[in-house]
Amino acid sequence: MRTPRTLAVVTAAATALALAGCAGGTAQPVADISAEPDFSGELSILTKFGGDPLEAYFEDLAAEYEQLHPDVKLELIQETDQSIKDKTKTLTASGALPDIFFTWTGNWAQNFVRGGIAADLSEVIAPGTEWGDTFGEASLSAFEFDGKYYGIPLYNNGKFMGYSKAAFQAAGVEVPTTFEELIGACGPLRDAGYEPIAFGNKDGWPALHYLQQLFAHNVPSDVLQADFDPETAKWDDPGYAAALEQFGELVGTCTDSGKGTNGVLYTTAQEALGSGRAAMYYQEVLEFDSITVEGAKVTTEDFGIFPLPAAEGAAGDPAAIEGSPEGYFINAKSPQAALAVDFMRFATSTEHAQTLSSPPYGQPSTVVGAVTEETSSKAVFEGITKVNEASQLVVWLDTVTVPEVADAWLAGGEALISGSATPEEVLESVRAANDDAK
């Protein structure tokens, strides 16, 4: 423009303002969770239960709680599995996280602990406390960092191959116990007119779930765990290459979408199993009850599950299952922390836990005794039993690693599917991302 002087003055003033805004924030009062809650005011909750049928769960809980405590108003922000990552990051970046918010385990949770955003709940929820003893201990330790307990585990989750028993019968195949048998079953299934495995990777994480399970089978556990931390990671065990090749084999032989899988939504794949067009679909326990809904071709009788089988002679832990509890943090900076604790206690009562574990929700609660043959569907009960019996639970690849590495794996999975990168190239990019993250 024509008047550099004016512009310079304006810019200088603006810069001063901007820098002033960047000075350290004011100190916030630390939440006191063991105080006696003052049953009034507003409580905000960010949940992962957006949409049908899950959103009713917290809505009902909120309505019930508000009836018990009329001066309390609950604000629900319900996001879906896909949108909650963005939403949480945006809220964190702007310092606007609600009083209670959803969290996965692993590095995802650790960031909040490190930043002092997650309140330390050891006083009320550690094993040995009244509330803490209502949970299975493994689920509590998923949220334990440095000996302190931060998160409230709400439900458990694990990844299994869901299948249609009718399809298997029609093709004359048995439930596979090794990876080779799984690949071998795909031919007969296709001949019987089914898409062997429905797979949709538009969102990127479905591929990661396959990869992590294969890593757990093929890479020795201590090496795998060390590789999740950028400081100790090497990402060079031969088990990785083996796993990536197995993945490629599965996509090539057993899926109809093949190289085009990156263009298919996971919900389309889910629908393919539910409507009887596909024989198998790799899914989380949380998704079991949404396959066997009313009107679906696959009924609860017809629906079966098995863990993804390991290849013969795999060097890792063949009995490991990919999965993890999911839960909620209390915002350490929340002025309503005590009230939040009370609400979460209310939400995890045995009665509510059983509701959560039953259809239509089918989210198996971590509360001891909530998941029984009476309360939960057959598949969910079987799934949780297997999760509890697994030698170890390996957490999802995109929440257990740091974002740069997770992102590299996400892109790598897509590249493997579309054939634009070899396993070695993918590992290279992961190592590079790892170095960036140090």
Place this chain on the structure above:
Amino acid sequence: MNRIGFVGAIARVFVWSFLLGLVLVVLYPLLWMVLNGFKTNAELFGNPFALPLQFGWQNYVDAWNRGVSDYLTASVLVTITSTITTVFISAWAAYGLTRVRMPFGRTISGIILGGLMLAPAVALVPLVRMFQAMGLYNTFWALLILYTAFRIPFTTFLIRSYMIDLPREVDEAAEVDGASRWTAFWLIILPMCRPIIISTILLHVLFAWNEYLFAMVFTSGTTIQTLPVGLTSLMSKHGTDYPVVFAGMVVAALPVIVLFFVSQRHFVKGLAEGMGK
């Protein structure tokens, strides 16, 4: 018919088939979208070409109940209010720049119109922090302010280029009659600018109704989600219920299309007069 006539006839056929072919390329996807809103899930996954078996409104009802009603309300609210604020602030600024003598006139002109160069994405990160600090992060006000701020340059530009050519005699006559600037603006100049004002209103409605980036980043919870964001939310919440998503898309698209058809004469007229004077 001589040779040129024959070539001319061929050329005419070519032109017409091209134009009509283009009409097909434009309308067919839209028709598909509307028809899909009437299908059931099974039909959709079955044969994309087939007509729906029946033309029931169930999908639309479902879409409405699953949040589209809220999204629609939010969109209407934000669009109407931001249109009012944007057009008025821009009209004031255009009036000031063209009819009022002021210090630093050229600089101010440059500052306001220079805003045309700034991409919203550039301001995203600082705006997130700024709004949170002001406590306006998750509110209707955030969208209102941002939609106004980022459209002022373009709207001012349009109104200004129209106002610049209005005859000076009108202002002088008003001054002689003892009218203040303020009165002159409201009673004389603004009515004379009707064509361009209508065009700017329509352009702003088009923008605000369809804006995505700010709406996505700044709103959480269904009470303030506008249609574009709400649609993607609908898609992720009811993943396998695609026909409902299509119904939602039609609800989002229809109002602006209707608005445009109803007002296209004014829209074109305003642009033609405003830009071509």
Place this chain on the structure above:
Amino acid sequence: MFAQRTTTPSEARSGASYRLPPTVTEAVVTVPRSRRPRPRGNRSRLSRIAGLAWVLPALVVLGVFVYLPLVQNFVFSTQESDIYTGTQQFVGLANYEKLLGDPIFWSAFGNNVLYAVLSIVFQVGGALILAAMIESLRSSRWRKALRAIYFIPSAISLTVAGLLFYFIYEPNLGLLNHLLSTVGLGGLAQPWLGQESTAMVSIIAMSQWQGFGYCTLLFAVAIQRIPSELYEAASLDGIGSVGRFFHITVPLVREMTGLMMIITISGAFQVFNEVMVMTSGGPNNSTQVLASWLYRSGFVRNDFGYAAAIATVLFIVTMIVALAQLWYTRRRRVEF
């Protein structure tokens, strides 16, 4: 064939010169001498300062919400910030160094350039030709109808268009692959958005579908202002329709063309909506554009400083485009 019909009375403005739309930069820079307001005597100083009140709201709003964030963004780009601890650390130009060495940044930049090039071809070049074709038709009803029909996709938001085309491109239940197999071209059916070689172009195609009607309308408005006598004189001189297009239409819509080019190029660099909705930047980051990579770096990879650096590059590019256009049009203007 491209013979111009007579301008109707309602469209011609008698008395005023046929001056074509002013460009952005001209609007900024030029206030014709004959149009400058005359001084108003001894009221002048007070009324001049009071005059500022008219532009004050616009200035305040722009200053706080547009310009201030711009400066802040530049400041953020020199920091590494951790959203979890809420702290920042000054790192100088480290983010920019990282940007220069980041293959995905360059791929994103390349995608934006591809976008710009294809958009100029179809939405500026193509729309101009289309507008000329339409304006050459004799029936005014057909002209209006066609312009209106072509505009419909532009009235639909990019989100809706993006979702619609996601479904059209879907490998199994999508319209495109089914259409191809129906006409016997089934071999061409592929996962348009699912593979890296076709994903970006597919998104750009959708964007052209959505945008060309808007450009066509604007060009039609510009073409209507060309006096028909010029065309008649040319055809009397024996110049064919194609020649008339290139020697009359194209030069005389030059200013509109310039405006459309700046809008198109700026728009091409700010693409965000359609990419996020259709592919989120995948597969394998092949459809990332600057704005989506900015978003991903900040909101997914937690690297807000880097996102701010990308944003600064975006700003520089759009500024260069605007300044280039300023330089270009100061050298030429269209007068009849």
